[in-house]
Amino acid sequence: MDIELLVLGEDWRVRAKDEVLSYAEPEKGIYKKVLIRENRLENAILLGDCSGAARLQHYFERKQPLPENRAELLISLFNLGALNSGLSLDPAQELAELPDDAQICNCNGVTKGTIIAAVKAGKRSLPMLTAATRAGTGCGSCKGQVQVLLELAAGSELIEDPSIHYYVPGVPLRKPELVQAIKEQQLRSVSAVFKALANGKEDPQSKAGLASLLKIIWGKEYEDERDARFINDRVHANIQNNGTFSVVPRIYGGITSPQELRRIADVAEKYQVPMVKLTGGQRIDLLGVRKEHLPAVWRELGMPSGHAYTKAFRTCKTCVGSEFCRFGLGDSTALGVKIEQRFQGIESPHKLKLAVSGCPRNCAESTTKDIGVVAIEGGQWEIYIGGAAGSRVRKGDLLCTVNTHDEALQLIGRFMQYYREHARYQERTYAFVERIGIERIRQLLLEDVEGIATQLDQAIQEAVDAYRDPWQEAERPVTANQFAEVLAYTE
Amino acid sequence: MTISVSSGVSTTSRTTTTYHLGSIEQIPPGEGRVYMVAGRQIAIFRTRDDTLYATQAHCPHRNGPLADGLVGLHTVLCPLHSYQFDLRTGAASMPSCTALTLYPVTVDSSRNIVLQLE
Secondary structure (H helix, E strand, C coil), X not given: CECCEEEECCCCCCCCCXXXXXXXXXXXXXXXXXXXXXXXXXXXXXXXXXXXXXXXXXXXXHCCCCCCCHXXXXXXXXXXXXXXXXXXCCHHXXXXXXXXXXXXXXXXXXXXHHHHHHHHCCCCCHHHHHHHHCCCCCCCCCHHHXXXXXXXXXHXXXXXXXXXXXXXXXXXXXXXXXXXXXXXXXXXXXXXXXHHHCCCCCCHHHHHHHHHHHHHHHHHHCCCCHHHCCHHHHHCCEECCCCCEEECECCHHHCCCHHHHHHHHHHHHHCCCCEEEECCCCCEEEEEECHHHHHHHHHHHCCCECCCCCCEEEEXXXXXXXXXXXXXXXXXXXXXXXXXXXXXXXXXXXXXXXXXXXXXXXXXXXXXXXXXXXXXXXXXXXXEECCEEXXXXXXXXXXXXXXXHHHHHHHHHHHHHHHHHHCCCCCCHHHXXXXXXXXXXXXXXXXXXXXXXXXXXXXXXXXXXXXXCHHHHHCCCCCCCCCCCCEEEEC | CCEEEEECCCEEECXXXXXXXXXXXXXXXXXXXXXXXXXXEEEXXXXXXXXXXXXXXXXXXXXCEHHHCEECCCEEECCCCCCEEECCCCCECCCCCCCCCEECEEECCCCEEEEEEC
């Protein structure tokens, strides 16, 4: 379930003459409160229902005078469109009321006025509009608002761009039809797909998505063309804002050793790594490594890739669980290490972040992971799917409760494979689980109503068996000058 | 690390100098590589049909290394923020971004890269 929350301002101390308006519906988990000082919005909190957030944010940032009738302000925090209240309060009207200098896209700093002007200048489809203004191209959470502004400004001249439904923009097919065509025509490489299904027009924005799909469809039979990969997947490291790379070796379950730490420290010193940072996934990140140093860094670390640069299984965070914790109910570290050993490097439509917690105190934050496991009393393990704590916050849905590590590994793999086969490119599990519905996912994966469970288990096993550590390319580069920075011309 | 690619012959015509940069196979199909030529970094792209394009090495937006970008039929995407450029004209798809500087580049009959710089 989603938890909506907006907090504006920090200091809630009430001074003389301040006004505080509040509204609570404890049964529904809704709470709203605003603090008004000298007719300006000083603080606000919206919990459980963020209707009116855009308006409040605007009043807060601009410090504009509030409506004189305070009841109107309070009512504007609810979506009462259906009640025909006479107040213009649906999201479209709320956006319509915003002034032109209101910032819509907080990643790229794009205002309502810029978006409207672009629509008036002819960018009357969503892809054209986002490409021209960059609104919605960062974290993507404002895309809905950009769409509403487009509809408002374009009116009947709106251009429905069918490409927003395609799996990738450069091949005019939705995912199911694309998968069918790829299988029927035996298309095993990205260039073969462009030739057969896009009139030979190679679209750089479509390459990585097609590569991901083909690898999932064909496994070992996939014809890997390295130019179809994003740079991170060509050099197995994450590109940084100055063209250097970050290196995150795999630390299974977040458990390391003095010897490993010493090696990491030696490498960091030898290659003058500008920043050594602990990551949120319980690993160590070496930031600012030069591309041409990558093979030597990997070799000297002597650890496998942590895949912190790609759309794949990333990491499995753990708490210490029953090994040391006095509250631990289950061996969370052992399960976390098993999960990471089994699923390392498995590619998927988007990244997968996992966690295992040893008791319901949930110190590994399992309920906001793509897949999270929580030990409960009685030797059991709860499996949550579709959690998130990034640009969106979502509590995962409980898939099931199991009795053993092996059962947990099997169901995690089964869900992972279902996600790999059916999610849209770059669709995180939180969106995927919501789209399919937890009830339907339980029917498919637990009750096996369509008889696909065995096939999913086999397919994920094949992907597990096909794992190879990409950092072995330090010894065997795959393309010409794979890790070269600059080729010198000599007279 | 620098890799020596060729001991090319340079010929001069007025202000333009021709540089022979060695085999096209130094660049994998559909990718780009950076060459240091006469003190300048030049990104050279080889499309899957073996057409070559040469541009400035860094993106005008935030200095992204263009040779690391994804290449299409005649476009490149900067790897940092996905700004897209037409390799035939240098034009950016974002109106606010300046165009890339282009340099004439061809493949000769021995499949060597021939670059011209002023």
